[in-house]
Each structure stands twice: as structure tokens, then as C-alpha cells.
Amino acid sequence: MKNKQKNFAQSRSLRNISTHYCPGCGHGIAHRLIAETIDELGIREKVIAVAPVGCAVIAYDYWDFDCSEAAHGRAMAVATAIKRVRPQNIVFTYQGDGDLAAIGTNETIHAANRGENISVVFINNAIYGMTGGQMAPTTLLGQKTATTLSGRDARLQGHPLKISEMLAVLPGVKFVERVSLHSPQEVMKTKKAVHQIFKNQIDNLGFSLVEILSPCPTYWGISPKGALEWIRDVMSKEFPLGRIK
Amino acid sequence: MxxxxxxxxxxxxxxxxxxxxxxxxxxxxxxxxxxxxxxxxxxxxxxxxxxxxxxxxxxxxxxxxxxxxxxxxxxxxxxxxxxxxxxxxxxxxxxxxxxxxxxxxxxxxxxxxxxxxxxxxxxxxxxxxxxxxxxxxxxxxxxxxxxxxxxxxxxxxxxxxxxxxxxxxxxxxxxxxxxxxxxxxxxKPWALTGCRGRRPNVVxxxxxxxxxxxxxxxxxxxxxxxxxxxEQRWEGLFLEDARVVVVAYGTMARIAKSAVVNLRKAGRRVGLIRPVTLWPFPVEAFENSVKLKAQSAKRPRYLVLEMSYGQMVEDVKLTLNGRATIEFLGRSGGGVPGEREIEKQILKLLS
Amino acid sequence: MVKLKIDREKCKGCMLCVSFCPKGALSAEEKLNKRGIKPVKFKEEAGCIGCRMCMIICPDNCIETEK
Known part of the structure; x- marks a missing residue:
């Protein structure tokens, strides 16, 4: 190992502190991939991030670049304005499934439809983590949560919402890819996709989104390793991996 | 325009x-x-x-x-x-x-x-x-x-x-x-502009x-x-010797002003406070007018006019805190108190 | 031979690195860290090949290479 860059802890855009995330949570990996990408593209001093409401609400404590808070679901409205006011900056949102695909669906669809030249990192863990494990729009059928005690039932709660596929049909959307964190190989693919959504913005190509299937061992009620296996064996069957647009 | x-x-x-x-x-x-x-x-x-x-x-x-x-x-x-x-x-x-x-x-x-x-x-x-x-x-x-x-x-x-x-x-x-x-x-050193040459900003x-x-x-x-x-701002009219002070803001104050001017022409001692800042509420305007009135024997009287059923009147009451008689005239849901109606109410208070 | 340095205080004990290590060079320590969990330790004798799987999957950036 000669390449010093591979020592992730030394990423310039990532503060060398412990996160508040649970053991085995995917947020830590996703944060790191974004920080690495920003360092590699040399855009740290141009980046303005918009953090969500949810477990990643204090993402700005972990990243070492400019960052704004947004009310729950409104990250893309906030990002739209930042990018319009400061087109020379690189603006991205980091949002969970509840934030992006439930309370913020309207902002999501319309920012995408306007073709805003922003990058979106969408963390799909099929659950509300911060509030204690309630059903998310992406919760799988049969999945037990604090608000679907005997499992999500399509007749009562509808089907898992495939927001990425929905967004892909919009002409304003340039790039959509679904990736996963369930193994080191998949993490590397995720890194590539994250890199791509930032590159697209730099090249002024328009709205680019990466959906990351991410483990939540705590509220799935399984071990960190079991959570990755569940993504591989179950979740990615409902949410197929790969380039959507 | x-x-x-x-x-x-x-x-x-x-x-x-x-x-x-x-x-x-x-x-x-x-x-x-x-x-x-x-x-x-x-x-x-x-x-x-x-x-x-x-x-x-x-x-x-x-x-x-x-x-x-x-x-x-x-x-x-x-x-x-x-x-x-x-x-x-x-x-x-x-x-x-x-x-x-x-x-x-x-x-x-x-x-x-x-x-x-x-x-x-x-x-x-x-x-x-x-x-x-x-x-x-x-x-x-x-x-x-x-x-x-x-x-x-x-x-x-x-x-x-x-x-x-x-x-x-x-x-x-x-x-x-x-x-x-x-x-x-x-x-705006706190603004998000990218962290070139400084530590990152967080909003x-x-x-x-x-x-x-x-x-x-x-x-x-x-x-x-x-x-x-x-930052308190208001417009005061005829407050020096007013026995009744009308309080109104915005469009309501236009109608109020017209009624006040009419009555002044008829020699009636009526004045107007028109808050321009609703928050902060212009308490100074009221303090000044109460001071002026303290010199006369009569208890000061205020008439609050609103296109509502009484919201700003609460601030007037809080400001005057029992030191004056406060009457209210208002309509809501599209109704607007008219000039005649206002004049009648003022005359009643003056008598 | 690659040597890994593990930040035992940052480690939350998820053991993902352990499950992805092809050489079995990582395992839980016996001693607790300040969090009260058993962090991961590096077994030099297992012959780390520097594949970086552990570093890639670690959610808490606890693993670095040592020259």
C-alpha cells in the first residue's frame, strides 16, 4: 500500500471525528465516498452541501466544507436557490428516503423536472431511522417497522415507492443510478456513481441522482453483516441495482 | 401602478x-x-x-x-x-x-x-x-x-x-x-459561498x-x-390636543384618516396613530400620547379600527395597560368599517 | 507485508471488516474500548495482502495502512 490517498481517514473533506451513527450504519460510508470524490475532483472550496432532516441532520459536523440545513423534505428547493444564485459553486443534497420520497416528494419531482444542475445523494434504507424505525415510502412489503407491526401491507400502505424510476422518466433528469453498500465491491461501484453525479454538475449536464441502498441494522433488527446480506438478497430484488437513466 | x-x-x-x-x-x-x-x-x-x-x-x-x-x-x-x-x-x-x-x-x-x-x-x-x-x-x-x-x-x-x-x-x-x-x-461572512480561504460555514x-x-x-x-x-415607526396626526385617538394601520388607516380629518375640520379634538411597524409595536407613540393626555383631567380614550374582529387592539391594550379607555370597531371576512360609521363612533366617544 | 493500524476508540464493533477479510487478519479484541465494546484488532501473522476490503466497508474510518 503505497498510495496514501487510500487512507480514508485522511480525507481532507472529512473531519477525523467519530460519527453519531449506529454500528454498521451506511451513512458513514456514504459520507466518506462523497468526501473522497470532492477531494479527487478538487472542488472542496466550491462545494455547498444541503443536509437533510433525519439521521444525517448533522452531516455538516462530519464534512469539512460549506453546508446548509434544510427543513424536512425541502433540501432540493434550498439547493435549487443556492445553485441559481451561485452557479459557479457545486451544490449537492444528501437526503434519506423519508426526506426525499415522502415529505419532500413535491420538491424532489419539481427540482428534477426543472433539470436543476445539482447532484443528489439519496440514501434508501427503507426505514425512518432518527424517529425510531417507522415505515418509509421505500419500506418493503412485509417489512416490520414501528408503524407496520405485522409488516407492510400493500392494501393498507401501498407498495414501496420507486422514486428513482419515477424521476428517470422526466426529461430534465440527466442521470439516475441505483447502487448499494452491501459489499466492498458494491461500495466501489457506489463511489463511481457518486463521482459521476458531481462530474455531471461540473460539466453542466443537469440533474443527477444516485440512490444508495444503505443498511440500518438497528431498525431492521439484524446484525450489521445480516443487514448487508438482506440488501443483497432481498432489498436489491425490489430495488434493482444499476443505471436507470 | x-x-x-x-x-x-x-x-x-x-x-x-x-x-x-x-x-x-x-x-x-x-x-x-x-x-x-x-x-x-x-x-x-x-x-x-x-x-x-x-x-x-x-x-x-x-x-x-x-x-x-x-x-x-x-x-x-x-x-x-x-x-x-x-x-x-x-x-x-x-x-x-x-x-x-x-x-x-x-x-x-x-x-x-x-x-x-x-x-x-x-x-x-x-x-x-x-x-x-x-x-x-x-x-x-x-x-x-x-x-x-x-x-x-x-x-x-x-x-x-x-x-x-x-x-x-x-x-x-x-x-x-x-x-x-x-x-x-x-x-455576509456567514454566507455559503464555498470555503475558499476560510473555514467552512454552516447555516x-x-x-x-x-x-x-x-x-x-x-x-x-x-x-x-x-x-x-x-425600530418602532408610526405616523401621528393631531395628537397634541386629541381627546380621542384613533388607531389603525394599512388600508384601514386611510379610511380612519379621512374620518379624523373630516371631524377636525368640524373642530373636533380627534387624532390618529398609524403604526407602520406592527412588530415592534410603536409603544412610544402611545407613551407620548398618554403623557400629553395626562395633562388634561379626562381619562384618555382610544378607538382601534381593524379589518378583523380585534387583533391589534390587544397590543394597544397591552401597551396602555389599563391607563385608558379602549374601544374597538372592526369587521372581517371582506367587510370594511366605513367612514360614516367611524365618525359616529368617534363622536360617541367624544361626548 | 502490509500492516494495518486500527483506531480502537473510533471502532464501534460492527465487525463488517472481519467478515470481508479474505485472510482472517481481523478479529475482535478481548479488551473493551471507551465505548464499552470490543474493537477490532489486526493480526499481523495472518498475512494481510492489502486488498483494502476492510477499509472500504468500514463505516467509521477506523482502519489505516501503516508503512
Missing amino acids: TGNEAIAEGAIQAGCDFYAGYPITPQNELTAYMAKEMPRKTRVFIQAESEIAAINMVFGAAAAGARAMTSSSSPGISLKQEGISYLAGAQLPAVIVNIMRGGPGLGNIMPSQADYFQATRGGGHGDYHCPVLAPSSVQEAYDLMFLSFELADKYRNPVMILGDGMLGQMMEPLCVRRSAFGVRRYK KSFFIREGDLETFNLLLQKKYHTIRRE
Whole structure:
């Protein structure tokens, strides 16, 4: 190992502190991939991030670049304005499934439809983590949560919402890819996709989104390793991996 | 020019860089004017997908250091309240225009002043205030846009313009006098611009560590205290010897003024206080008038007029705190107290 | 031979690195760290091949290479 860059802890855009995330949570990996990408593209001093409401609400404590808070679901409205006011900056949102695909669906669809030249990192863990494990729009059928005690039932709660596929049909959307964190190989693919959504913005190509299937061992009620296996064996069957647009 | 257009032109002259809005009557001329004029000046206009998106766009633009503004009417302003609370919590400057209509609910599109409580008490969740400016003419609507952006930047706080449908739709001649005010550009070292040559900035209203939020709230309270002390504005008329003082703001004050002037011509000792800032409430105007009256033997009398069933009257009562007799006359849901009705009420109080 | 340095105080004990290590060079320590969990330790004798799987999957950036 000669390449010093591979020592992730030394990423310039990532503060060398412990996160508040649970053991085995995917947020830590996703944060790191974004920080690495920003360092590699040399855009740290141009980046303005918009953090969500949810477990990643204090993402700005972990990243070492400019960052704004947004009310729950409104990250893309906030990002739209930042990018319009400061087109020379690189603006991205980091949002969970509840934030992006439930309370913020309207902002999501319309920012995408306007073709805003922003990058979106969408963390799909099929659950509300911060509030204690309630059903998310992406919760799988049969999945037990604090608000679907005997499992999500399509007749009562509808089907898992495939927001990425929905967004892909919009002409304003340039790039959509679904990736996963369930193994080191998949993490590397995720890194590539994250890199791509930032590159697209730099090249002024328009709205680019990466959906990351991410483990939540705590509220799935399984071990960190079991959570990755569940993504591989179950979740990615409902949410197929790969380039959507 | 209509009041709505005057507000838009005033905002543009005052250096508004960013506008986002959503259609709602009776403020649509404002949005339309912005749609036409902002791009011409290479500034940003966005028709948002909702009032909620619009106010959060304003949040983003303000966070990025722009002079940002949105406008709406009562139901739309209700939708914006969460965003206004976040603006206050993140200490972001912004201007929000409410061209009030009848409520509650969808109500109607007639002029109303029933959003006074919402505007002056904060409106959204949490312990905050927005300075609230209430123009009563098209010219003043234009003029106050300069002050609103100035106050927003000076105090890093959202500022609200409270007008009503009548003011918004009313056509009056306008003197475009930018130079009379000047536009001061504030330095915004806290803004999100990319962290070149400095430590990263974070714009947020979240204080998770125990005690931090209380400390932050004390800081806000200190700011509000300063605003209360420094920024009260009002217009006073015939207060020196008035036995009855009429209190009204905005469109209501125009009708009130006309009644007061009529009665003065007839030799009646009546005066007017027209609050221009609804928050901070111009308590100084009342303190002065009570002092003047203390010299006469009679208990001072005030008549509060509103296009609501009594909202500002509570501030008058709080201010005078039992030192005067306070009567109220108001109508709501589109009704407006008329000149004759007001004169009759004043005469009753004078007798 | 590659040597890994593990920040035992940052480690939350999710053991993902352990399950992806092809050489079995990582395992839980017996001693607790300040968090009260058993962090991961590096077994030099297992012959780390520097594949970086552990570093890639670690959610908490606890693993670095040592020259």
C-alpha cells in the first residue's frame, strides 16, 4: 500500500471525528465516498452541501466544507436557490428516503423536472431511522417497522415507492443510478456513481441522482453483516441495482 | 401602478437578487411583475411548485448571501410558516410579503387584516419575531421595500410586509425615488459561498447539545430587544390636543384618516396613530400620547379600527395597560368599517 | 507485508471488516474500548495482502495502512 490517498481517514473533506451513527450504519460510508470524490475532483472550496432532516441532520459536523440545513423534505428547493444564485459553486443534497420520497416528494419531482444542475445523494434504507424505525415510502412489503407491526401491507400502505424510476422518466433528469453498500465491491461501484453525479454538475449536464441502498441494522433488527446480506438478497430484488437513466 | 407592482419595483430597486413565488390572489401582479423584470436585470425569478418550496428557495438564496424575497396571500403565508421559522432560527435575512385576504381557511379574496396575530407573534413554531411593516399607500409600499431589506440584512432576520388586497390592487401614482434611500450592501461572512480561504460555514437552526439552544434563544431575544428599542415607526396626526385617538394601520388607516380629518375640520379634538411597524409595536407613540393626555383631567380614550374582529387592539391594550379607555370597531371576512360609521363612533366617544 | 493500524476508540464493533477479510487478519479484541465494546484488532501473522476490503466497508474510518 503505497498510495496514501487510500487512507480514508485522511480525507481532507472529512473531519477525523467519530460519527453519531449506529454500528454498521451506511451513512458513514456514504459520507466518506462523497468526501473522497470532492477531494479527487478538487472542488472542496466550491462545494455547498444541503443536509437533510433525519439521521444525517448533522452531516455538516462530519464534512469539512460549506453546508446548509434544510427543513424536512425541502433540501432540493434550498439547493435549487443556492445553485441559481451561485452557479459557479457545486451544490449537492444528501437526503434519506423519508426526506426525499415522502415529505419532500413535491420538491424532489419539481427540482428534477426543472433539470436543476445539482447532484443528489439519496440514501434508501427503507426505514425512518432518527424517529425510531417507522415505515418509509421505500419500506418493503412485509417489512416490520414501528408503524407496520405485522409488516407492510400493500392494501393498507401501498407498495414501496420507486422514486428513482419515477424521476428517470422526466426529461430534465440527466442521470439516475441505483447502487448499494452491501459489499466492498458494491461500495466501489457506489463511489463511481457518486463521482459521476458531481462530474455531471461540473460539466453542466443537469440533474443527477444516485440512490444508495444503505443498511440500518438497528431498525431492521439484524446484525450489521445480516443487514448487508438482506440488501443483497432481498432489498436489491425490489430495488434493482444499476443505471436507470 | 398597483400596490403589488410598487412592492415588486421597490424590491428590485432595493437590490432584491432572488424571488420565488407561487400564484395566489390577490397578489398575482407582484409575481407577474417579478417574472417580467427580474430576468431583465439578470436576477433570479422562480415560479415555485408550492408556497412551501418558494419559502425554502428563499432560505437557500439567503443562505448563499442573496437578497431574497417571496410573496403570497394569507393561506399561502400559512404554508410558509415553517420556512419562516427556519429563517429566523438560522438567522437569515429575507423579505416575505403578505397581501392579506379573508380567512379562515380558503376564505375569500377580499381585503382583510386578519393575519395580524400570525405576523406579529412569529407565526411559525418557536420563540421568534419578524419585524412587520404595514404600508398604507402605494408609495409607502414601494418605500418600505428599501427599509425591509435593510432591516433584514441589519438584523439577519426575516421581515414581513403586511398589506391587504385593497392595497395590492389599488392604483396610485408612484414616485420612483431610489436615490432617496440608497441601498446599503451588507457584508455576509456567514454566507455559503464555498470555503475558499476560510473555514467552512454552516447555516443551521439545529442545536442538539444541551444548553446550546437556550443560549441561542437568549441571543435572539437580545436582538429582538434591540429591534423593539430602535425600530418602532408610526405616523401621528393631531395628537397634541386629541381627546380621542384613533388607531389603525394599512388600508384601514386611510379610511380612519379621512374620518379624523373630516371631524377636525368640524373642530373636533380627534387624532390618529398609524403604526407602520406592527412588530415592534410603536409603544412610544402611545407613551407620548398618554403623557400629553395626562395633562388634561379626562381619562384618555382610544378607538382601534381593524379589518378583523380585534387583533391589534390587544397590543394597544397591552401597551396602555389599563391607563385608558379602549374601544374597538372592526369587521372581517371582506367587510370594511366605513367612514360614516367611524365618525359616529368617534363622536360617541367624544361626548 | 502490509500492516494495518486500527483506531480502537473510533471502532464501534460492527465487525463488517472481519467478515470481508479474505485472510482472517481481523478479529475482535478481548479488551473493551471507551465505548464499552470490543474493537477490532489486526493480526499481523495472518498475512494481510492489502486488498483494502476492510477499509472500504468500514463505516467509521477506523482502519489505516501503516508503512
